[in-house]
Every structure is written in C-alpha cells, then in structure tokens.
Ligand SMILES: Nc1ncnc2c1ncn2[C@@H]1O[C@H](COP(=O)(O)OP(=O)(O)OP(=O)(O)O)[C@@H](O)[C@H]1O
C-alpha cells in the first residue's frame with residue numbers, strides 16, 4: 327500500500343516502469359487465478375461424478391448434440407487427413423517402390439498424432455466454443471441463478487453432464503477419425519499410387535504398428551478432452567458483462583484449449599517416449 | 601416470516617475505483633402471509649435485496665432470517681434445501697431459452713416433485729390459461745414478446761405454489777388491463793395459499809391496490825415501512841412524491 331502513495335512523477339520513468347511491472351504481475355495473477363478456479367471447478371465436477379449426481383437426461387442430450395452432430399465434420403476432416411498423409415508420402419513411396427510401407431507410414435503419424443490433434447481442434451471449435459457460449463449466455467441472463475433458486479445444483483445439472491459429454495465425444499470421435507483416416511489413406515493409396523487396399527492393410531498390421539500406437543493416440547484424446555471440457559465450462563461459468571462478456575469467454579476458451587492441447591500433446595508424447 | 605436485519609452491501613467495480621454502496625443498514629420484517637410491496641426509484645437496491653433473500657447474493661454485513669434460519673450463513677447445501685420454500689420471478693424473467701414455454705413452466709414440478717406427467721401437463725395448462733397464454737406451450741421464449749415472456753415467468757414462479765414468492769416487476773411491459781389482471785390473480789392466489797409474498801413493482805397505482813404493507817427503498821436505505829394506507833397518506837416528502845408521482849419534490 328505504501329508504494330502506491332509515493333509520488334509517481336519523481337524520477338520521470340518509474341511510472342511507466344511500474345505500470346509495465348504491474349502488467350506482468352497482473353498477467354501472472356490472472357493466470358494463477360484461472361488455474362486455481364479451474365482446479366476448484368474440477369474438484370466440484372468430480373465430487374458430483376463420484377456420487378453419481380449427474381443428470382442423466384442432460385448427459386444424453388449433450389452427447390447427442392456434441393457427438394452425433396459432430397460426425398459430418400469429423401468424417402470430412404478424417405477422410406481428407408488420411409488422403410493428405412498418402413499424398414505427402416507419395417514421392418518417397420514411388421521413388422523407392424516402398425508400397426508395402428505405405429500403410430505404416432500413413433498409420434503411424436495418423437494414429438499417434440494427427441487424428442487426435444486435428445479431432446481435438448475441430449471439436450474445440452465446434453463443441454467447446456459452443457458450450458462456453460451457451461453457459462455464458464445462461465450466466466449473464468441469470469438462468470443459472472434461476473436454476474439455483476429452484477434448488478437445483480448447476481454443477482450436477484448443467485456442468486457435469488457437459489464435462490462428461492465433451493470428454494467422451496472427443497474420445498469417440500478420435501476412434502472414429504482413426505478408422506476413417508486410414509480408410510481415406512487406403513483409397514487414396516489405390517487411386518494415386520495403385521497400392522491395393524490389401525497391401526495397405528498388410529503394411530498397417532505387419533508388426534511395425536501395434537495396439538500401443540492406437541492407445542497412445544486415444545490417451546491423448548482423453549487428456550485433450552479433459553482440458554477442453556474444463557476450459558470451456560470454466561470460462562462459460564465465469565462470464566460477466568453481458569454479450570461482449572460471452573464473446574470474451576468464447577475467445578478465452580478457444581485460445582486456452584488450443585494452447586492446452588499443444589502443450590499437453592508435447593508432454594504426453596514426451597512421457598510416452600514419442 | 602422474513603426478517604432482514606441491518607443488511608449492507610457494496611459492489612466493487614471490476615476495473616477498480618470506489619465501491620458502489622448498494623444497500624446500507626436495511627432492516628425489514630415481512631410478516632407471514634403478507635403481500636409486501638417493495639417500491640423505490642431505479643437502482644435503489646430492490647432487486648439486490650430480493651436476490652439476497654434467496655441467497656444468490658451475500659451481504660457484507662447483517663443477516664436475513666427466513667422462518668428463523670439465517671440465509672446469509674447457510675452453506676450451499678442448506679441453501680438448496682431452504683430454496684424449496686421459494687418461488688421467484690426475476691426482473692429479466694431468466695427463462696430457460698433452450699426449453700419451450702411449456703417445459704419452462706413444468707420444469708420446477710418435474711425437478712422438485714414426483715407428480716405424474718399428465719398431472720404436470722394439466723397444471724401447466726391451467727397456469728398458461730391464467731396468464732392468457734393458452735396454446736403457447738410449444739413456443740420457444742426467443743419468439744415471445746416482452747410482456748409474454750414476463751407472463752411465462754409469472755407462470756413458472758407460481759407453479760409450485762411455494763410458501764414464499766418473490767416477484768421482481770411482475771407487470772413490467774404489460775398493458776394496463778393485463779397488468780391489473782396479473783396483480784389480481786397473484787393477490788387471489790396469495791390469499792388462497794397464505795403465502796408470504798414480496799412484490800417489487802414500478803406500477804404503483806396497481807401495486808397498491810393489492811398490497812398489505814409497503815416498503816420504500818431510496819439509495820440503498822429503507823426510508824419507509826408501513827401499511828398500504830400509511831404509504832398513501834405518508835407525509836414524508838420522498839414517499840409522498842414517489843407514491844403520488846409528483847414532479848416537484850426532493851427526488
Ligand atoms: N451483480 C452486480 N454487480 C455490481 N453491481 C450491481 C450488481 N447488481 C446490482 N448492482 C448495482 O446495485 C445497484 C442497485 O441495483 P438493483 O438492481 O437492486 O436496483 P433496482 O432497485 O432493482 O432498480 P430497478 O428498479 O431499475 O430495477 C445499482 O447501482 C446496480 O448498478
């Protein structure tokens with residue numbers, strides 16, 4: 327407090343420097359506040375999940391809205407991702423006649439990295455942002471308060487079902503994207519390089535790829551799902567300031583989810599040895 | 601019975617700056633089965649006070665006893681139990697906008713009671729008829745006019761026949777005829793059920809035809825509390841000016 331009462335005009339620069347320091351400090355404080363807030367929210371959600379106090383109807387509704395309605399976009403992304411992997415590998419495969427390795431080449435990167443990552447980014451844009459906007463709107467229009475007055479716990483009624491739905495949606499969509507990307511790759515391999523689907527399949531299953539690679543990608547999808555679900559519920563619930571506030575909350579969700587997904591991708595890949 | 605004791609509240613603006621003292625030492629008793637009208641100019645703290653009674657906002661100081669239990673000290677779990685006693689209409693209605701009108705009104709019954717669906721349906725129809733919205737059950741709130749939303753809010757707040765009901769502007773945006781009907785309906789139901797009701801309204805001419813007692817807020821303080829007759833005949837300059845809608849005076 328004493329620092330604030332000293333005369334800022336003394337010595338010319340300190341005012342600007344202090345403001346600079348304050349902005350750095352403020353950034354750290356708000357990051358710490360966000361992390362703390364998310365941790366508390368996660369604990370609250372888990373306490374409802376463990377006591378099975380999650381609204382079943384809301385869960386199904388959200389699973390339908392999030393997972394089923396995401397199918398078209400996942401289909402398109404996954405098929406083309408598989409195709410792109412083959413196009414990238416095409417020159418090498420042609421030059422060395424390594425048709426037998428095409429399945430492995432396309433499969434390795436897709437299963438371990440590309441499918442979980444791209445699916446997470448698609449779902450973050452479609453589901454995470456939407457979830458924040460919905461929750462944020464409910465907060466600023468006092469619908470959450472209306473729930474509370476009706477003696478309903480917003481965490482078990484609104485948040486926990488959405489949290490579970492986001493995590494499971496991402497898991498299922500990644501599994502689905504894995505299959506579709508390989509399908510896309512196989513057909514592109516045949517159309518572009520004349521590699522028969524059988525050869526592709528053999529390359530995929532000849533032993534260079536195993537269940538571990540699929541599990542690696544799926545584990546990532548769960549980790550991504552957790553961070554996305556938490557960010558999108560947290561920023562939705564902490565919305566304030568009307569419609570512009572909802573915009574800011576959605577923004578924060580998209581940025582945090584994307585950054586979180588990449589950082590965690592690095593950490594998980596590192597921990598699992600690539 | 602609701603007993604508000606020396607409640608104060610200040611909001612700190614997000615960007616810093618001086619705190620906004622919204623309530624200052626408000627004390628007020630609302631007897632059981634009383635229809636209490638809360639009046640006062642804009643931003644005098646009426647809505648904030650209502651939200652405190654249901655525990656949505658915590659005062660900085662003071663206590664609020666509802667049937668003897670202190671809402672301000674209650675844990676979230678205790679509050680959940682206490683709130684079973686309450687019905688509430690928010691000033692902005694707070695309708696669930698992903699649910700149809702019918703589902704909005706049925707929601708409290710579906711969540712809080714074990715009534716079979718056909719009984720819930722008939723209760724909803726009866727509520728809709730009372731607020732002159734028969735046939736609207738399938739519509740979404742986004743497609744309603746301001747006054748229609750208000751009436752859906754009233755229907756939702758009254759469907760559980762809660763022993764304590766708080767209405768924040770039940771007649772805002774309604775034409776004089778519908779407004780009078782709503783006030784009379786709420787009064788009739790309050791008499792029939794013996795509920796304790798607090799009603800905030802700017803439509804004084806109509807509000808004062810149904811209230812038992814009236815309180816007036818001014819800049820975060822309660823400057824008047826008395827019977828409806830006392831309010832109408834008060835000589836306190838601010839109350840007199842406000843109740844009679846005079847342009848000359850201290851307000
Ligand atoms: N959540 C909040 N955060 C910060 N300030 C608030 C909040 N809610 C209300 N206020 C402030 O409290 C004061 C009183 O608001 P309140 O909504 O109780 O007024 P009111 O008497 O209901 O007015 P009106 O008749 O216009 O509805 C206002 O100055 C408002 O800015």
Ligand SMILES: [Mg+2]
Nearest residue numbers: 646647691768
């Ligand atoms: Mg108000």
